[in-house]
Amino acid sequence: MTVNNFISTIWSAKLLESLKKAHVYTQTGVVNTDYQGDIAGQGSVVKINAIGSVTIKAYTKNTPIAAPDILTDAQTSLTIDQADYFNFGVDDIDVAQQTPKIMTSAMAQASYDMTDVSDSYVADLMVADVAAANKLGTSAAAIVPNTTAGTTAYDYIVDMSTLLSDSGCPKNGRWIIVPPWFTAKLVKDDRFTNMSASGSPEALRNGFVSRVAGFDVLESLNVPSVTGTGGESAKTDSAIIAGHPMAFSYAEQVNKVEAYRPELAFSDAVKGLHLYGGKVVRPTCIARLIARAST
Numbered sequence: 389m390t391v392n393n394f395i396s397t398i399w400s401a402k403l404l405e406s407l408k409k410a411h412v413y414t415q416t417g418v419v420n421t422d423y424q425g426d427i428a429g430q431g432s433v434v435k436i437n438a439i440g441s442v443t444i445k446a447y448t449k450n451t452p453i454a455a456p457d458i459l460t461d462a463q464t465s466l467t468i469d470q471a472d473y474f475n476f477g478v479d480d481i482d483v484a485q486q487t488p489k490i491m492t493s494a495m496a497q498a499s500y501d502m503t504d505v506s507d508s509y510v511a512d513l514m515v516a517d518v519a520a521a522n523k524l525g526t527s528a529a530a531i532v533p534n535t536t537a538g539t540t541a542y543d544y545i546v547d548m549s550t551l552l553s554d555s556g557c558p559k560n561g562r563w564i565i566v567p568p569w570f571t572a573k574l575v576k577d578d579r580f581t582n583m584s585a586s587g588s589p590e591a592l593r594n595g596f597v598s599r600v601a602g603f604d605v606l607e608s609l610n611v612p613s614v615t616g617t618g619g620e621s622a623k624t625d626s627a628i629i630a631g632h633p634m635a636f637s638y639a640e641q642v643n644k645v646e647a648y649r650p651e652l653a654f655s656d657a658v659k660g661l662h663l664y665g666g667k668v669v670r671p672t673c674i675a676r677l678i679a680r681a682s683t
Contacts, residue, residue: 468641512612515629
């Protein structure tokens with residue numbers, strides 16, 4: 389197999405498609421890519437503009453209205469400051485002795501591994517930039533069996549919904565991303581199972597579990613872990629995030645994928661560069677719960 393068998397643009401398209409399929413935190417419906425634009429390289433900056441509030445005045449019949457207000461704007465920047473790469477080779481002997489297409493399988497694995505890094509990156513940013521008023525508790529909330537009202541997994545989801553509503557976050561399109569242990573608590577609660585949305589088109593989304601209390605419930609192994617508090621620092625808690633797509637902007641590009649023959653080896657090699665960046669643009673549209681499964 390020679391380097392002529394590779395077409396750079398085809399490899400690049402396949403890699404980006406795989407990244408999108410595997411995302412949970414960075415998939416459409418959790419984040420927005422409205423400002424993705426043209427990412428030329430690491431350090432590219434996407435400018436995000438917003439119009440300030442418009443003053444509403446009372447109108448009195450037959451009375452001149454005030455002069456028009458001057459609109460104000462606010463601008464924030466989304467910097468593409470993350471750059472990851474892969475670089476692997478397949479020896480000619482391995483290619484000759486193997487029936488499966490090794491390079492195709494390796495590309496799929498590279499895609500998955502790059503996804504895992506960027507997904508965790510976005511999850512950590514969300515946890516760090518939640519509005520202070522939308523943080524549920526300062527220490528771990530123990531999620532108990534569904535027999536104790538007010539402290540079940542379902543109850544905490546309802547509380548997070550209230551935080552978002554109080555912040556003016558739209559109800560349509562809300563999501564919550566939970567770890568597997570939290571899902572296990574939910575499915576034992578009749579209030580969750582009776583509202584199951586299996587069969588809904590939303591079930592096609594990555595990690596989708598069900599819909600409850602106004603949220604699409606998504607499951608991920610990349611839910612951030614935080615150190616326990618209150619004399620229980622040895623324990624690990626989960627930082628569960630709920631929010632709306634307008635809260636977080638994300639941009640990515642598989643900038644380069646190149647096939648080459650290493651000078652000091654008899655092999656085909658491929659290297660690729662993934663550029664991405666994200667930013668919480670509306671902190672009030674994210675809520676956070678620090679939770680721990682009770683024993």
